[in-house]
Amino acid sequence: MSLSSKKLFPLKGNQVWTKETLKKIVDDFYAWYERHQPSAKQDKTGLLPSDSLREVDQLVSDLSDRLGKESIPWASQNYIAHMNTDIPLVASLTYFMTMLYNPNNVTPEVSPVTTALERELSIDFCNLLGYNPASGWAHLSSGGHASNYEAMWIARNLKSVPYAILQNEQTSMLIADKDQLVNMPVPKILALLDQVAKMGLYTEIIELAGLLRHDSVLKNGKVLLSENCHYAWDKCLDLLGIQKNNVEKIAPDKYLRTDNQELYKRITWLIEQNIPVIAVVLFVGSSGEGSVDNLSAMFHFRDLCQKKYGQSFYIHVDAAYGGYFRSVILDDQHEVMPYEKLKLEQPAAYLLKPEVYNSLRDLPQADSITIDPHKSGYVPYPGGCVAYKDRRLNSIIATQSKYFGQHPDEELNFGPYTLEGARPGAVASAVWSVNRLLPLNSGGLGMLLKDSLKTTLAFTQIIKENQSFLVDDHLFHVLNLYEPDLTINNFLVVPAKKGTSFEEADALNKLLAEELKSGNKDYINLFFSGSQVNYQTFKKVFKDSDLQSDHENTRLKLFRSCLMKDIPTASIKGQWNHFLGSLTDIIRNQNQI
Template identity: 45%
Template sequence: MQFHNNRSGRCGNELGLAQTAAGARPDGLLFPHPSNRATVKELFHRIVEDYYTWHGQCTGSPDTAPTAPHDAPEHRQGPGPGMDAVCRVVGELSGRLSHASVPWPSPMYLAQMTGDTPIAASLAYLCGMLYNPNNVTPEASPVTTELEHEVSDDLCRLLGYGARGWAHLSSGGHSANYEAIWIARNLRAVPQALAEHPGTRDLVSHHAPATLVNLGVDEVLALLDAASARDVREEVLRLAADIRRRGGLSDAKLLVARTAHYAWHKCVDLLGIGAGNTEWLEVDDGHRMDLSAVRNRVHAHLRRGQPIVAVVACAGSSGEGSVDDLDGILRLRQECEREYGASFYIHVDAAFGGYCRALCLDPAGDMLPYAEVSRLIHPAVLKQEVYDAFRALPRTDSATVDPHKNGHIPYPAGALAVRDRRLVSLIASGSAPYFGHGDGRRLPFGPHTLEGARPGAAAAAVWAAHQLTRPDCTGYGRVLAGCLATAQELHHRCRTRGVLRVMGREFRLVSRFEPDLNIVNLTVQPTQVLPGDDMGVVNLKVLEGLRADALADPHGQPWVSSNELASGDGASAGLHALRLCVMQEFDPPTLDMVWRSLREAISRQLAAVVAEPPAT
């Protein structure tokens, strides 16, 4: 069996990529296939044998071979079920899962940000899971903690944060985003604490109160270093915590786009920022954060000396896959630093789109010229403005990226990365007295993360996938270029072949905007609007019908999800769109099949809606 692995430093088939083996998709990741079934069974056998050898060594058992299921009742010791009962329960579970699970590997599945998982990642997860490592401390996970540090380096390279950065895995984008804003909120209280502490107030005495509340990230970190040199850092951080508790940040603002993930509503409640201090900004016609709206709000707050916790941008919004103008937001920050001497924290929710930055990276982690991305990866796949945003991302302060989305890793595998590892000290807690303190070379994960207990198996899965498909143009860049190309072709077909004739009427499938990444939003629109037409209701009923059909026939009908659009143009605001998440590349015959199935399924639902008697 051959896995895709190329660290040669060159991109594309013309530059010597490894040939894919039987069972590999065109994108280079090896997935289940009849041709590799025997080999995978052998690998399972080896993993289980190794596990039993380890287990026998741990228990001092003279016989480390697994017990045959039919012998289990006679040989079991102690209370509890025998192996016959175990086989029955596991057999029932396996049957239920295989009968009714969502068909992630099917090209007909276009609903959520989940796809088939590479064999290497699944086997690595299973292998790690058997040993039950907890990456809260190396004492509980000596192997997988080291793997997570290697993954951390990979993610910092992927996002452009480099050697100063730091990353860790999490359960998903929710917790990673919560942690980022926890850091940003705690940072915002530090300047006031420095001003109140007698040992540091001279460090900030030249700042007016209006600028003190919005000092730049790098300046605050440098001031904390100065407090460390005076041996009062911990006192300052305790004072900052006291300032937060007594409401010193009660008027601090968080700026988020209206298209942001629903987790952000939870985040502001959890961190006590409050609905009144959270500003949901408009988006433009491409469903990107409206830069003029950001500018207006930021300038208004800085003129008044109002604290800003953070501006939250998206690199792959969850509903639309849109990538905000990160370069424009960063230019705005520089403008504010010049005009007001004040700044703000920038966090990027790149949970979905972070891995797409691999399209732009050479194996050393450096940005390829835009012309090279288009030539070597896939012609006309990545928009110039999306490339510009990815080029700007390294200058942001933190980013969420989820390997279990466009990294194709089994759940749970989210991640948070920070540009400067000093930031995580703002949320650090002392290690539990029953944990060691690590080797001193790396920041320990437990004290510096929101979640303590985290599965080492997830780190093993991400590490294995990265070993075989690198997060650069030679690996994930090619994988995701195929996904983007398929999404763009679906958008193009809506524009050129989207006419549906249903019960004497003509409708069109409309892709609401050209996708930035691998998500397409479709709506149904009549060529001629008749009295009584309510296309909001029609699209919602089409969605409900498609969902019902997919649940009734999981393997024979297209799966789609929904998205309520919030476009700045007003034309599509409030419409329920058919949201297609393209998690694999389609060859031409597969694309034709999927397109035909979508048209037929939508036409069938439209016919049912048109045939309904008018409401009285």
């Protein structure tokens, strides 16, 4: 499935069809509007006085012209800077169409159609992520920030529930083993809440848990995650009252994944010291590097903790960028295909690393998962999603509880069970339409993502083969920091001479980035984003390189590419050679030899 053969995206051949479809959408909307607003049907003058109409026309025309000239060209093969895909026509059209009717997915009373679509999407995402749709649940959000906030809100609130059950005289006998109180397994807490609900004490226990939260959880409890997490995580934890001294950040390993060995040590120590582990956060596609944590090993470690200590911990996976890549390994029945079968059926260029495959395969063992349709799902902003292995988790934050002591098959109204109340139904339409055209499996959306993997592999190989270039008689290298797990690559430019410091490399790459940006206004060259990395965080990555620093807080500028499109290898080679030529000119003209 290529982008052009499916004609999913804006092409000259479908422009007329797009105009005709837009006309039908507008005609249908006007018919609906006139049905409910009789005065609109009676007024044939254009609704606005001529002067006002000209003013509106000018405003719309000016803004359209500005957007056409100044917007970032996501579709360009030269634009490989951010986690943005080209948008299929069906997503744009259904988004625009639904936006006219302005449904709010806070309740089906104001969004009967799009709430029904979101309920279908809940099943879609459960199937994609490996959750049982009958017991799991998913809903849309504005993006990864909101999804992660909500999941951590639940993890935090859940942690103090056992203390409340123990303190209440009517429920205290339910806690048979007080040694498990601090780090009680999530399924056991939910089972206890089922019992509490049958006793008619659910609301009372949840309210008491809120009162006990500070002393039982927030005072000493810990959240553990990687140092190379997105900056939004600091905001999230601060917002939830989890102070910096309660957050333990683990330096990544040389593959830029969370260092599991360090994580094991810290969790073991916390459990043995009887300190609450509020949550462990892992990543499938870190924002800066696209690295995929070794989920399989961490899930196995959690099982070992439960067997040895009778204690466990909540695991949330931030897969905002990488979660959709699970579609690459799914067949049309939502079953994971064995890796050996993938090796036989798929070209090597499409293959995921075995350890990345394992993490995607084992993703359903997470308690909650963030995944963003507006990143790898080919839909417009704002389209996020958060999914839960057990739908009862959402009742921990709900303004009305349904899943404890009540029939589990009854459908939820999203508003009372989500962090965000008002959410645009237009996003539900866009995500739903893409999922219907491109099912979330290897033969649907997975085909587009496999093309992106192929592009990334080709790009990485071209850097390896063309990583050195001469400026007059001076040799420079392009250092590729790691083999990408998904479709993000990071590299930097350094002189070939030995002894180049972090500080010197940082100054050179900052200069190159600024000059390239200022001279690339028409995107005739490759357009990258950039990131600043801390030496202390990336120390293991640079261990075997000549780049060293005596200052742990030294920061280094990197070039970052995110290859979310299918680009022919020949085009990539030409683009890269042109890029090296631009680097050569800048270094020579700026006297950086």
